[in-house]
Amino acid sequence: MHYQHDHLENDPHYKGLIVNEGVSDVPTINPYRKPKRKRKHLSVEEYVQGILNQELSVLSQAVTLVESALPEHQKIAQQVIEKCLPYSGNSMRIGITGVPGAGKSTFIEALGMYLIHEGRKLAVLAIDPSSERTKGSILGDKTRMEELSVAKNAFIRPSPSAGSLGGVARKTRESIILCEAAGFDTIFVETVGVGQSETAVHSMVDFFLLIQLAGTGDELQGIKRGIMEMADGIAVNKCDGNNIEKSKLARRQFKNALHLFPLGKSGWSPDVVTCSAIEKNGISDVWEMITRFESFVKENGYFELHRNQQSKYWMYESINESLKADFYHNEDIIQLLRQLEDQVLHKEISSFMAAKKAVDTFRLL
Amino acid sequence: MHYQHDHLENDPHYKGLIVNEGVSDVPTINPYRKPKRKRKHLSVEEYVQGILNQELSVLSQAVTLVESALPEHQKIAQQVIEKCLPYSGNSMRIGITGVPGAGKSTFIEALGMYLIHEGRKLAVLAIDPSSERTKGSILGDKTRMEELSVAKNAFIRPSPSAGSLGGVARKTRESIILCEAAGFDTIFVETVGVGQSETAVHSMVDFFLLIQLAGTGDELQGIKRGIMEMADGIAVNKCDGNNIEKSKLARRQFKNALHLFPLGKSGWSPDVVTCSAIEKNGISDVWEMITRFESFVKENGYFELHRNQQSKYWMYESINESLKADFYHNEDIIQLLRQLEDQVLHKEISSFMAAKKAVDTFRLL
Numbered sequence: 269m270h271y272q273h274d275h276l277e278n279d280p281h282y283k284g285l286i287v288n289e290g291v292s293d294v295p296t297i298n299p300y301r302k303p304k305r306k307r308k309h310l311s312v313e314e315y316v317q318g319i320l321n322q323e324l325s326v327l328s329q330a331v332t333l334v335e336s337a338l339p340e341h342q343k344i345a346q347q348v349i350e351k352c353l354p355y356s357g358n359s360m361r362i363g364i365t366g367v368p369g370a371g372k373s374t375f376i377e378a379l380g381m382y383l384i385h386e387g388r389k390l391a392v393l394a395i396d397p398s399s400e401r402t403k404g405s406i407l408g409d410k411t412r413m414e415e416l417s418v419a420k421n422a423f424i425r426p427s428p429s430a431g432s433l434g435g436v437a438r439k440t441r442e443s444i445i446l447c448e449a450a451g452f453d454t455i456f457v458e459t460v461g462v463g464q465s466e467t468a469v470h471s472m473v474d475f476f477l478l479i480q481l482a483g484t485g486d487e488l489q490g491i492k493r494g495i496m497e498m499a500d501g502i503a504v505n506k507c508d509g510n511n512i513e514k515s516k517l518a519r520r521q522f523k524n525a526l527h528l529f530p531l532g533k534s535g536w537s538p539d540v541v542t543c544s545a546i547e548k549n550g551i552s553d554v555w556e557m558i559t560r561f562e563s564f565v566k567e568n569g570y571f572e573l574h575r576n577q578q579s580k581y582w583m584y585e586s587i588n589e590s591l592k593a594d595f596y597h598n599e600d601i602i603q604l605l606r607q608l609e610d611q612v613l614h615k616e617i618s619s620f621m622a623a624k625k626a627v628d629t630f631r632l633l
Numbered sequence: 634m635h636y637q638h639d640h641l642e643n644d645p646h647y648k649g650l651i652v653n654e655g656v657s658d659v660p661t662i663n664p665y666r667k668p669k670r671k672r673k674h675l676s677v678e679e680y681v682q683g684i685l686n687q688e689l690s691v692l693s694q695a696v697t698l699v700e701s702a703l704p705e706h707q708k709i710a711q712q713v714i715e716k717c718l719p720y721s722g723n724s725m726r727i728g729i730t731g732v733p734g735a736g737k738s739t740f741i742e743a744l745g746m747y748l749i750h751e752g753r754k755l756a757v758l759a760i761d762p763s764s765e766r767t768k769g770s771i772l773g774d775k776t777r778m779e780e781l782s783v784a785k786n787a788f789i790r791p792s793p794s795a796g797s798l799g800g801v802a803r804k805t806r807e808s809i810i811l812c813e814a815a816g817f818d819t820i821f822v823e824t825v826g827v828g829q830s831e832t833a834v835h836s837m838v839d840f841f842l843l844i845q846l847a848g849t850g851d852e853l854q855g856i857k858r859g860i861m862e863m864a865d866g867i868a869v870n871k872c873d874g875n876n877i878e879k880s881k882l883a884r885r886q887f888k889n890a891l892h893l894f895p896l897g898k899s900g901w902s903p904d905v906v907t908c909s910a911i912e913k914n915g916i917s918d919v920w921e922m923i924t925r926f927e928s929f930v931k932e933n934g935y936f937e938l939h940r941n942q943q944s945k946y947w948m949y950e951s952i953n954e955s956l957k958a959d960f961y962h963n964e965d966i967i968q969l970l971r972q973l974e975d976q977v978l979h980k981e982i983s984s985f986m987a988a989k990k991a992v993d994t995f996r997l998l
Contacts, residue, residue, distance in 0.1 A: 346989075353983055441984075583984040583991075587988045591992065618711075626948075
């Protein structure tokens with residue numbers, strides 16, 4: 269596994285390659301620390317070959333490159349992605365969300381280890397625009413995935429460092445391509461069920477799993493409205509000890525609630541299962557639900573259709589992001605918008621007239 | 634009332650003004666038809682004065698101007714809106730949605746007449762980007778609102794003619810401002826619960842009402858996912874005859890389902906009531922729910938906050954629309970995008986590289 273870059277040299281997959289780690293190197297002042305060996309830059313070809321040879325150290329460095337903000341890194345990263353693209357796509361991509369406290373890390377550890385034992389290769393990525401790697405984000409506390417973080421066929425990466433949601437999501441989506449080219453057949457994309465990240469994750473995964481808890485009141489307040497309707501399946505976690513009856517009741521309640529929603533375009537009727545990640549109960553039921561979904565949508569053609577829609581979505585999303593960036597990063601526009609917002613709130617000008625003024629100004633710049 | 638422009642001359646509110654009706658005039662070839670009187674253009678001042686004097690014929694013409702695609706009409710319309718803006722805002726804006734068959738027209742007729750008798754002034758607008766006025770859109774079949782369409786304090790307008798959702802929604806939002814300046818204290822914005830229009834409506838109303846029917850299966854399939862979570866309240870309609878028990882059960886089911894969702898930012902817990910629009914039962918309960926909501930959000934400050942957010946939303950929405958229009962209406966870009974989409978779908982190029990190519994090309998144009 270490749271949890272942190274410092275572990276590279278101890279990694280069994282490390283094949284003596286000396287690679288540049290990009291921007292995430294943290295300067296060290298520890299005098300007792302073994303001096304780092306000077307790292308050579310890999311060429312685009314070397315990255316691609318390393319990834320296709322399933323060398324995890326190279327994959328790890330390529331992901332670091334994808335996450336780098338430096339233009340020269342981005343240039344290489346984009347070329348690597350283009351060359352990996354034909355080898356990508358051959359995986360089941362699963363989005364996993366749930367409020368903090370739902371036991372997501374333990375769940376991922378349990379389902380992840382189950383899949384590794386089933387012979388699958390698992391990459392765990394994350395989207396959390398608010399996280400900073402140093403602060404320990406969702407996946408930052410590796411003690412919570414003790415087994416998975418040292419498992420052979422697992423690759424775990426925390427969320428890319430803080431940035432705009434669009435930027436962070438884009439990096440995660442690009443990393444999926446690299447992981448797939450490196451032979452990973454199962455991708456988890458984790459996020460916290462409290463923000464906009466879910467929409468971004470939803471637009472890059474095949475199956476969207478919501479981890480819930482028993483209880484219908486305050487426990488659910490943290491989940492953002494709309495997320496439940498995105499779910500292809502719900503796992504009611506912590507179905508153990510005193511909680512078993514409550515969890516089974518919750519399962520029925522969620523099933524009834526989902527029943528009130530119309531089917532999504534996939535034609536799939538979302539299912540609800542109970543499990544206990546900590547006792548490793550019901551984990552196979554979760555996976556059975558996901559594989560049942562997979563067969564269903566591959567059969568009816570939705571799987572392919574959805575992936576194509578996602579590709580187009582990301583193209584248009586990126587275009588719109590770029591167009592907006594040109595406008596909203598302009599210093600004159602930033603100042604003008606501040607004034608216009610104020611005028612709109614005081615009803616001195618309509619929203620539409622304000623917009624017209626801003627865009628007209630921009631065109632003359 | 635002002636249902637169709639042809640009725641202007643028969644309208645009790647018509648005060649001899651001869652106004653230009655804009656682009657919606659349909660040429661007639663009926664030789665028996667009385668020739669139309671030549672209409673004089675109103676000035677911006679005349680429009681504004683007429684609206685503030687609550688002359689419905691002037692309001693009607695101003696709305697037609699807002700809906701016109703002609704630049705010279707738009708120029709006048711925008712000035713009229715700016716001048717009406719300080720007199721707007723003093724109303725309760727209610728979005729109403731539900732699948733075809735839920736009985737929306739009958740419901741609007743019943744609730745509308747109830748409000749008229751309560752001394753309120755009601756404007757009914759609509760958003761349906763797919764409609765064309767001549768084809769008879771949601772509000773096109775006026776026989777479905779027999780009483781309301783001839784009531785004194787009611788103003789009914791069908792959805793603006795077909796166009797982009799953004800365009801149609803913008804026109805409806807602008808019309809709300811004019812209606813409020815003309816003294817209407819209650820605004821209904823109707824839409825069909827099957828498309829994206831709900832999000833647009835949601836962003837211009839204070840209360841979002843979903844009309845549902847008893848039954849948890851096929852009847853609901855037509856409602857788009859996500860709409861239920863937008864609702865501030867649900868009215869289970871057609872609670873009459875054999876359907877009473879089923880409707881009461883449906884009410885409990887919806888209440889339980891809504892209970893599983895977290896509260897929205899308003900802090901309001903969405904309520905569910907039953908009614909029969911056709912038998913005029915429970916209509917006051919619906920209105921009681923809406924006024925209870927109104928007090929609640931005016932008390933906690935959400936009403937004002939939400940309106941301010943909506944104003945800002947429309948400003949940024951309009952800016953983004955304009956920026957996109959410049960790009961996507963460009964002939965070279967249209968051609969290029971067709972090629973790029975194809976390459977993306979065949980995995981010859983990543984979504985991000987495709988986006989970069991398109992934007993780079995646009996910058997050089």
